Every structure is written in structure tokens, then in C-alpha cells.
Amino acid sequence: MSVPPPPDPIAGARLLFSLDPAVSHLNHGSFGAVPIVAQRAQQRLRDEMEADPLRFFTQGLVDRVAHARRHLAGFLGADPDGAALTTNATTGVAVVLQSLGLRPGDEVLTTDHGYGAVEFSVHRECRRTGATHRVLPVPLAATAEEIVQLVRSGLRPGRTRLLVVDQLTSATAKLFPVAAIVGVAREHGVSVLVDAAHAPGMLPATVRSIGADFWVGNLHKWGYAPRGTAILAVAPQWRERIEPLVVSWEQEAGFPGRLEWQATADYTPWLSAPVGLYTLRTLGVDQVRAHNAALAAYGQRVLGDALGVPPADLPAPGGPSVAMRIVPLPAGLASTVDAARALQTRIAERLATQVAITSWNGRGWLRLCGQVYNSAEEYDRLAVRLPALLDQR
Structure with missing residues (x-):
């Protein structure tokens, strides 16, 4: 059987990036690639920060971050007041895990398609709290209906406290029917964290349509944002329980401010992320x-x-x-x-x-x-x- 023809290239798209032309970059999913226009926007913000650091950090930065968050959350179909900017999906997972209040007897369920760093995070939190971690095998060729049934059979009501499931897996590039999985878990009283590291910019499903307790996705992969840009969306009943990994000066502001403000962190990726989305929208x-x-x-x-x-x-x-x-x-x-x-x-x-x-x-x-x-x-x-x-x- 012959190989089908490739799609027509998008005119001029290659010139939007500063990638080394001597290398074939066929692994966008790992670290993404930032369009030149977003690189320049971020550099202007860095120049502004270094020209007067005190002014940059103390005069309006919280509002600027909130404005960027509203823009990004709108693109993802998430509630801007129920979402927080963070550095990456793995960090968002760690925030959720340490905010749950796991106890001995609780169980965190993942699949064997899960991202390695997320698995490490689950292991650590279970060791710290006395909870247990169980891995659910999912065959690579499993259909959406079969995956839902496997999840249904794998849940242990009263014991499974959290199900962590990928929207699109990193190791196997497999799309999981996360909205249906969330529905099954809700029937059994199990909370769901969707690791959507690869979803923003690539997949059309909105955060609202999935309906998970927690959803975290990177914009620095398929959303063309500078690296270190991700969004953690949290259902209303959980928002006041979400605690940052490091407490800083916006702690009393509640969610999402307490999660976003990390003192002298570099906020320029977040502030310039809308420019990356602008590039994506311009291309179509x-x-x-x-x-x-x-x-x-x-x-x-x-x-x-x-x-x-x-x-x-x-x-x-x-x-x-x-x-x-x-x-x-x-x-x-x-x-x-x-x-x-x-x-x-x-x-x-x-x-x-x-x-x-x-x-x-x-x-x-x-x-x-x-x-x-x-x-x-x-x-x-x-x-x-x-x-x-x-x-x-």
C-alpha cells in the first residue's frame, strides 16, 4: 500500500521560527518551539524588568498576570477565575497532589501510559502521606469504549481518591476519552486530574466540556508560548483547598493569586504567551x-x-x-x-x-x-x- 501524500505546507510558516535549519526538528512535543515574535515580546518584557526591577514587580504585575491568564483561559474554554498560571503540567500535578490531603487508606490510580515525572510525583506524595499508588494497564490498541470500561472496572469506590489520566499520552501518543472517563469517575465519587500537557493548541476539546476536577495543560508546546507557561484549571469545590508549593506574598489572596505569585519568579513567559497564541490564530x-x-x-x-x-x-x-x-x-x-x-x-x-x-x-x-x-x-x-x-x- 502506497504512502498517502503529505499535506501542502503552510506558506511562510517556517520563517516564523528561529530553529537551526541544519537540524530536522521532528520532536515539537518535548519542548515546543517559540515563534520569533513571541521571543521578541518576551525580550521586551525582560528589558522592562531589568530597567527598573522594583517598578516591574511592585506596580501592576499581579494585574498583568491576571490579564494574561484571562486571555489564555478564554482560548482553552476554562473559567478565568478558576484557573491559575503555573510553569508546567508536572508542577500543576504536584500542586494538586499536595493539596488533596491524602491519608493512609487512600489510593491514587494512574494508567501505564502516564508521564514519568508525574509518576514520580505520585510516588512521593503517597510515601509522604501513607496513601497507595496503583497503575491500571491499558492496551495500546484499546478503543475509547474499552478504555472507559477498564477505568470503570478499575475504580475502587470509597478507596480510590484520585484518578490521574492523560488527555493525550506522551510516551504512546494515545488519545484518551477524558470527558467520558470523568463521567464514570463522578458516578463512583472519584476525583479526576487530567494531565493535558499536549492538549492546548493541538486538541479542540475545551476545559469546560471535559468537566474534570483538575485539568492542567502546557501552552509552551502546541500553543507557541514561551517555555514555562501552563494553566491549572480547578473545579469550584476545590479552589480554596489549592495551596502553592511555596508560600509567598499573595497567600491571603486565595486561588488563583496564591498559586501564581512566586516572589521573584520570571513572569515574562506568561505575559508574552498571548503573542504565541496570536501567531497560532494568525496561521489559522x-x-x-x-x-x-x-x-x-x-x-x-x-x-x-x-x-x-x-x-x-x-x-x-x-x-x-x-x-x-x-x-x-x-x-x-x-x-x-x-x-x-x-x-x-x-x-x-x-x-x-x-x-x-x-x-x-x-x-x-x-x-x-x-x-x-x-x-x-x-x-x-x-x-x-x-x-x-x-x-x-
């Missing part, structure tokens, strides 16, 4: 989503063909707007975290190509992304050169 949100998803699908097929993976064995797309795909690596390659990291470094150094190599359930996977600054030729070039590199193991 729907057009960007469709382009990126189609390009990632093209790259998956090209790489799969080069590695001898039949199309039927390539993991099915998570949905029409998912711009990340995975390709199974030959058996024995990248089967551990350390081996995956080593292979990712080799590909970067020898092939001048940035991809993500992950180890999931004892199998190595290559994750690639599609973004407006990418071209079909970059995936074609990797497909030609990668098999020989893998044979050198």
Missing part, C-alpha cells in the same frame, strides 16, 4: 491542526515503511487533530529508559534529527511530531538514513 487554528496531524501521519507511514512495519501494525491515530505518532522499533532496541535516551542522542548527533525515543512496556518506540515548520522531505530523509543507523547496534 484549524488549518494548523489539520496540517500538523496529516504531516505526522505521513511521517509515521514513511518511517514505518522504511523499518518494515506493515501499515496495519502502526498504532492507529488518536484522532483527527493528533500531531504526534509512534513507530515501533525493532525488537531489542530501546527497551529500557537508558537505552532509549542513548539511541535518541545517537540519532540527533549522527543524523541531525531530533525525535523522541521512548521505552514503553519493554518495547522501544520512535515518536515523531508534525509542525508547521516541518517538511515532508525531513521525514523522507530520516527514513532513508535511520535503518542503517539502527543496524549498527
